[in-house]
Amino acid sequence: MAATYLPTLKQLQYLVALRDHGHFGRAADACFVTQSTLSAGLRDLETLIGVVLVERTRRVVRFTPLGERIADKARRVLREAEELGDMARAAGRPLSGEMRMSVIPTIAPFMLPRILPRLRRDYPDLKLFLREEPSHAACEGLHNGRTDCVLLALPYACGDIASATLFDDRLFVAYLPGDMPDTLSSNPQAIPADAIDETRLLLLEDGHCLKDHALAACNRPELRAEATMLGTSLHTIVQMVDNGLGLTMLPEMAIDAGILQHTGIEARPLDADNALRRIALVWRRASPRERDFQLLAEALADAH
Secondary structure (H helix, E strand, C coil): CCCCCCCCCHHHHHHHHHHHHHHHHHHHHHHCCCCCHHHHHHHHHHHHHHCCEEEEECEEEEHHHHHHHHHHHHHHHHHHHHHHHHHHHHHCCCCCEEEEEECCCCCHHHHHHHHHHHHHHHHCCEEEEEEEEEEHHHHHHHHHCCCCCEEEEEECCCCCEEEEEEEEEEEEEEEHHCCCCCHCCCCCCCCCHHHHHHHHEEEECCCHHHHHHHHHHCCCCCHHCCCEEEEECCHHHHHHHHHHHEEEEHHHHHHHEEECCCCEEEEEEEEEEHHHEEEEEEEEECCCHHHHHHHHHHHHHCCC
């Protein structure tokens, strides 16, 4: 029987890195090798399987259609290989070794400073590598194996996942006192959705799920059409509101973390059905580290 020559995992890593970065130098840096080593490894791979995967020019790296498909398959193979190590770790001490977690920007600055010291204290053998990115990128990274789990706000369509709910995060209306009707300015109760002036509503730009949660809670189609979606972060939005440019909606965790300190902004709960987002830890379904993720979710919920 003729010998079978298979690609090495290292060659597949080089291919996936080049697909992700689109540049030989950056791909080599990501793999901690020299550019010549990465280039030679990819040439060996092409020779081994007898096809051209990447068209090389002076200015651009272009994958062939077959190269695209093989890179996607290589990503899945690498993820399966990583899960072999995950299975071994899962059989050992709980919450130990390396774990890569993505966190969305409307959670990371408000929740992580509170929970990370406790995780380091309770699980000193856990090396938690964090990546802050929007929901769509975090879910994409989860499914292609770039990250192991995601700290996410639900509802959000993140594909075939398992999840553990940590807590509910209420939505608040944040405004300068003169920006609300007089009948509400002295009312300590929640603000009804129909009291929001859609022409002065400031929200995060597209790509942030908090915007969708806020609009869905209000159930007013005209808000989506009229709201100004231009903030790149909640801290930027708060500065706009404090400068009299409009009002916004904030999650309770941001208010508890002091985002409104040193401003003249007031905040009251939004009075609407489902005026909240559900904070959850999500991971790939049937992951061999599911026990670890459940333990991490319990630790995050306890530290909240």
